[in-house]
Amino acid sequence: MNVLFLGKIQYALYRLVLAETPEAYLLQTHTLPSDLNFMPTLGNGHLGYTVFGDAIFMNGVYNGAGGNSKRARIPNWLNISAVVCDRFGCATDDDELSTTNDTLYEMDLRDGYFRYRKDYKKLGITLEQRSYPHKYFNRALVYEVVASRHATTARSNAPQFLKLSQHPGIASDAFEFVVLNNGSNAKGDYRVIRGRTQVLEFERFQPQPHEIYILFSQSLEEPLQIEWPTWQMEITHRIIICIDREQSVALKDLQDALELNFQDLHQKHIKRWHDFWDNDFSIRIAGNSLELWQIANAGIFYLASSLPSLTTNQKNEPFDGLSPTGLGRGNLEADYQGHSFWDTEIWMLPVVTQFGYDYAKEVLEYRSRKLEAAKYNAYAKGYKGARYPWESAYTGTEVTNPCCPEVAQQEIHISADISFALQKFFAQSADFDWTCDKAWPIAAEVAEFLVSRAACEELKQVCHFLNVMGPDEDHANVDDNVYTNAMAKIALEFAVWAGGMCGNASTELFEKWQQVSNRLLILRDVDLDYHPQHEGYKLNTEVKQADTILLGYPLRFDKSSTHLNDLKYYANATRESGPAMTWSMFAANYLRTSEDWRADEYFERGYKSYVRPEFKVWSETPIGYEGSANFLTGIGGFLQALIFGYGGLDFYRSGNQTTMENSGVLMPPNVEEVEINYIRYGDSKCRWIYKSHSSFMDCGYRKSGKKFEMLQGNKRTLLATNFNVTHRKGDPPIYINLMN
Structure with missing residues (x-):
């Protein structure tokens, strides 16, 4: 032959x-x-x-x-x-x-x-x-x-x-x-x-x-x-x-x-x-939902395409940031010029972490390498610590478009957002060495910036952030944006914990950070039982996008009736042309309330008008409006709603203990079953299947010496290093703690 x-x-x-x-x-x-x-x-x-x-x-x-x-x-x-x-x-x-x-x-x-x-x-x-x-x-x-x-x-x-x-x-x-x-x-x-x-x-x-x-x-x-x-x-x-x-x-x-x-x-x-x-x-999505499955797969592909390949013929160069429209775009203003924003840490990183910790570390390492530039940014404006720029590119200094100087000056929440992302990564990975080596130096400098930027009234024992802008960019130069203040409180408390855990003995420094955190004003209208977005906000005033509602998920800052009212009020006030991830966040948040049935409408709204049919490419805005293409931020919000919203999954830290929470699952419209390979927790790699009546998670642990403990209701169970857990509809939430 x-x-x-x-x-x-x-x-x-x-x-x-x-x-x-x-x-x-x-x-x-x-x-x-x-x-x-x-x-x-x-x-x-x-x-x-x-x-x-x-x-x-x-x-x-x-x-x-x-x-x-x-x-x-x-x-x-x-x-x-x-x-x-x-x-x-x-x-x-x-x-x-x-x-x-x-x-x-x-x-x-x-x-x-x-x-x-x-x-x-x-x-x-x-x-x-x-x-x-x-x-x-x-x-x-x-x-x-x-x-x-x-x-x-x-x-x-x-x-x-x-x-x-x-x-x-x-x-x-x-x-x-x-x-x-x-x-x-x-x-x-x-x-x-x-x-x-x-x-x-x-x-x-x-x-x-x-x-x-x-x-x-x-x-x-x-x-x-x-x-x-x-x-x-x-x-x-x-x-x-x-x-x-x-x-x-x-x-x-x-x-x-x-x-x-x-x-x-x-x-x-x-x-x-x-x-x-x-x-x-x-x-894998089963049911009368092939298009939804294709949209999910396309979203994963387009997001992963902008991340470094982990196995390559030659060593990778340092990764220089994850932009809202990805690596394959960036020459135009509509592509945000290829810059990195808060989109990286709040919208995309929670999904990237499920791809694998090495992917997440590549993304966070970018912020670590730009710490000196962030310190310069703070110093240049008369502040201490590290102020990460609203838009970051190669140098890590401020590169916000000249059209919009107020955005660069006022959206100070990005520094706290980065600190929050570091804490979320620790809560899932339980990587103490990485936290002390990489997260703690950033968290400390961010805390110093937040304290120097805060305006505190000694007589009233209250602190403010004045002349800021929250995620809602339609409202500039406001005081005490509730998202900014809540995120700052979380960042300050994380810095206090990380400093102590990593062996820093500066008690005076920690007390200063904690004091400002305790005093930061969180606005709440007692009569209407909701959080005004900022000082002077009038109910039903139109807002651009998800802002105050983020206090529930992902911040875990408020789960009360106040948060449920926030969802109701701001759903009616958010403009129709708002970016895709906004509606995904309404869905994810409603799924954590007693009115979870409201989520389906927002979940479908969050992708049906934003995904172009031919290649399932996302737009920042609904069809009929001008907006960015290949909008990874919208993809991140959509996948978070699917995994953490309908799946009822979350990770958080309490002291040195990390917890994976499964609060019970609901199913997206026309979906019978969702299988995710894989969810990471500690050194575990978990295959997770959820249906309308139950969820099943099968986890394998890679190292010895650490144990898992499961809490459900009043029952406490010690788990093997390789374990599986079933959660049935109507059962109390499951909490799996990684014992250290």
Whole structure:
């Protein structure tokens, strides 16, 4: 049997494997979105792009000073198209004799790539093109084309070559590019371009421009012709583009990738994505809810695509932040210029932590590395400690758009939000060493900032935050925003605990922090039994988004009748065009009250008007309003409502003890069962299934020496290191404590 025939068999089997992607992971359409912003955005934590877009972006590479800093656009040289040609010319899309009118576009979430297929009827040919950022060779972007002849194709009429053309878009205004090597197939070298950004973000923390190297396996400066012998049934070709700050790193990924044959390179990428879905995180939704399951899978994929790959050919660069629209966007104001906000810690991180602690640590490490810049931000404004900027990019200094200076000046809650996220991570991971090494230094500096920013009245023994803005950005320059004050109290108390636990003996410092925490004013209208959003707020005044209602979930600050009234009042006051995660938070919060039946309406509202149907890409605002695309913040809120809202799950700290709470489950509309693989707790990895009448959690513990204790009602049970727990509808909540 000859080698060519064996190769055909191998490739046919390989194609068969690809075709087995479950429907819940396969997004197919014959019609592209009317707005190509809602094409899939793909990434691997190092590089990202939007399919058919004009930009590639690289982790941590920005251009522009201060508020003009934005992700530095690399022309999208991966935007390649192929056509089939013979000696008379090339087939075109408007040639009705040559092509069908229903090209199939497909986003394969499980395998992690985008492809589109087109049939040339007259020529008897199928052309498939696909692209993806490689998940193992993560400096590499891959374009692949497969052209196949149908069995009935007449050889005399067969096309003789493919023509590949590049469509990178206009020149970049962010980089100065220099061609170092044009490449020569005869010599076996590669086209190499060096790019340097043109404007520093802030010289104190970025003394030099960013420098990157872009290597091409083949040059496409001119259209590339690939010979296709008439006797050959199938032809394949690939273009690989590698990008890194170091030319040697980009070159190694390129050379190592090229050592693999066509299908092995693709399969290595697929294996990494399968490892994620099978071993890191996945959700299965059963019932009359395929679309909901697809939306959940797409959300997980788009969120995970912006995170670093944990298994790579070469060591990752430091991760430089998780932006609201991901790594594959950031050149535009609508993409928030690729900056990091509170969205990272409050909306996305609780879901990212379920992917695995290493993913969460990558996200939080970004804040740790920017601590010195945060201290500079505080000092520059006359305060102590660390003030994290409202918008952060490469340097960690303030890069809020010049349009909106009041937002940067007044949304001080972001520093407390970061401290809150550190505490939530500890509550789930029970990682004491990490807490002392990474969390405590941040928590201490944030506490110092909050104390220096507070305005305290000694006679009344009360403290305020004046001239602030809460999450509701429609109301600037207010006093005592209740979310800001509540979050600050939590951050101050966490700093006191972390300092003591980590062996700091500064009693005077802890007393100062605790005193301000105790005195911070939390507004409450006694007559109406609700929390006014800020001093002077009038009931039914329109607000932009979830703000005060967050006191219930995720803050766990208020579970009383006051919180239930907050939900009722602010549901009627929140504007229709509010961002997607707002309605998910109404759902998650109602599910924790005696009026849990109200949650379904808000849960469906939180995704049905925000998810574009073709590739399940999220928008920041409902259809009909202008807003950001690939809105990871909305995805984070939606998945939190599904896991922690309907699932009734939460993690919290009480002293040195961490607790996982299961308060009972409810089911989203048209859903019969939800299975989550996996939920993390301590060193456990838990398979969790919940239905309308019960939930079942099966946990395996990785280390010895620590035990779990379960409390339910008055019953206390010591659990084995590997344990399972069933919670039935109507039973009291279950609390599982990790004993230290």
